[in-house]
Amino acid sequence: EIVLTQPPGTLSLSPGERATLSCRASQSVTGGYLAWYQQKPGQAPRLLIYDTSSRATGIPDRFSGSGSGTDFTLTISRLEPEDFAVYSCQQYSTSPLTFGGGTKVEIK
Amino acid sequence: QVQLVESGGGVVQPGGSLRLSCAASGFTFSTYGIHWVRQAPGKGLEWVAFIGYDGSTKYDADSVKGRITISRDNSKNTLYLQMNSLRTEDTALYYCAKEYGVAAGPRWFMDVWGKGTTVTVSS
Numbered sequence: 001e002i003v004l005t006q007p008p009g010t011l012s013l014s015p016g017e018r019a020t021l022s023c024r025a026s027q028s029v030t031g032g033y034l035a036w037y038q039q040k041p042g043q044a045p046r047l048l049i050y051d052t053s054s055r056a057t058g059i060p061d062r063f064s065g066s067g068s069g070t071d072f073t074l075t076i077s078r079l080e081p082e083d084f085a086v087y088s089c090q091q092y093s094t095s096p097l098t099f100g101g102g103t104k105v106e107i108k
Numbered sequence: 109q110v111q112l113v114e115s116g117g118g119v120v121q122p123g124g125s126l127r128l129s130c131a132a133s134g135f136t137f138s139t140y141g142i143h144w145v146r147q148a149p150g151k152g153l154e155w156v157a158f159i160g161y162d163g164s165t166k167y168d169a170d171s172v173k174g175r176i177t178i179s180r181d182n183s184k185n186t187l188y189l190q191m192n193s194l195r196t197e198d199t200a201l202y203y204c205a206k207e208y209g210v211a212a213g214p215r216w217f218m219d220v221w222g223k224g225t226t227v228t229v230s231s
Binding site for chain 1: 112143145151152153154155167169170203205208215216217218219220221222223224
């Protein structure tokens, strides 16, 4: 199974700053089949990005995804107050589907 | 709007059983596969199972294999997860999540999630 690692566990940033989140795979994620989700306490997870770089419906363009092979990145160009949350990556190139452990973006 | 609402969670002793439900609305339920994903306290998300749009295709994770049954009733827009022989490590928040791809073309990621139902396995 593909293990996804998301260092660091927590990012402390200020509103307006740029956030760069990492997702590293234990083996190549073929086809770029990687998604990103946002989670807030008490809320349903929300799909942000799929196929490495495609934004889901209604997702603001300050969110962008990039990468290939074993290294993927979610970038939030300018953090808005509502962006402070946990972000998880998921690969769907190889069974079983697997998720990373998540990175918490907290207010500095 | 598109919505998924889970129910049926609770506290159960090791070895016990529980049936979770997921009620869907706002989309044509019978044309989409649905996933179950769980999250143990302080841990990341873990994919549990998938059922295809018509119920004919089912997959589950090794961690629950032989202990769960996933099913759906398209006439009621409802998904079910029957969990047996529960273990303490099954303690988690269980989400149902709509497959992005339609009908026989799943993409294997999820575009709509519910808020989850909590399962606690403890003596």
